[in-house]
Amino acid sequence: MPSALRNSLLTALLALVFGFLGAATWSWSGLADNRTRAYLLENPVVLEEMFAALQQQQAQERLAEVGSPAYMPFPGAVMGNPEGSKVLVEFTDYNCSYCEASLPDVTRLIAEDPDLKVVLRELPQFDGSEAAARMALAAAMQGKYVEFHEAMFKLGPANSETAVAAAQQIGLDLERARTDAASDVVTVELAKNFQLAQQLGFNGTPGWIVGDTLVNGFVGYDRMKEALEKAGPPLG
Incomplete structure (x- = not known):
């Protein structure tokens, strides 16, 4: 040095x-x-x-400067208790193997704590990921985000074809979903997520906001559990 x-x-x-x-x-x-x-x-x-x-x-x-927008989900893009007071935010990409590996940990944390709210922020960075991210937000608009989120990881790698397959598998109105996926509302959400990630210093996925703190990368169930137990309330 x-x-x-x-x-x-x-x-x-x-x-x-x-x-x-x-x-x-x-x-x-x-x-x-x-x-x-x-x-x-x-x-x-x-x-x-x-x-x-x-x-x-x-x-x-950095988190205090960003404030409440970091914790506000795209309508429907939530796992766990939508009204929970404990908040975990995940920046995720469907072609990120570490994001896929984190899903069982997140599911376990939700099962163990009925007061946990998990906000998913789509941050597509790999080839093919944007089509899946857009379809995920379209699924959220039909109240089926969690189903799509789980199905997309199982069907991967993410691209326009597998995104449609996941949408069909969970019974989305596909015509509406395609329209919503291409909408300005979804485009603005993705742009906002990239801006938030940049402001918070995340340069990859997964990136986590655990209450009042930030965690980078795949850390596993034990580390995430400990972070949630130590975290203060959301800032802003």
Whole structure:
């Protein structure tokens, strides 16, 4: 790591720690003397903990800036309890293998907690994914989002043909679904999801908002369960 970058990182981490301690204004020269820097470099776990705390603080700041729109679902694109007070938001792509692997974990979390609301945000990034994402939102408009969501992962890979097959399998009004999938309402929703993902710092799927915090990638049932138990209420 370049010296200038390392010093900047140490400065930020030290400022964070002393901010937690209620310190007033400190300068680099007053804090990061040779002994302090030596201690931190000899005890990297301290740096790791400080960096994790800094990342969490920055994530919460980004989430607070975005506010309530991040938690507001496209009508019908919800799993679990639509009125639940515990909120889990997932940015998902039907051609994302990690999103598919996360589905059983999400289903298990919902089964274990009747107060859990899972908001699905379609974020199609791979070839063929947009057709499936559009059909998923069209399914939501017919009250069959969950059925389509599960069927689409089973039928994959996602493309225009498998999206239609999933729609037929769950009994969608296909003519209406095709019209809805191509509508401005769906186009605006997808654009909003990409903007939200960018604002929150997600560069792939799955990306999660767990109450008042952000989680990147496939983390498994245990980590998600722990995050939900520790999470505060949704921000905004």
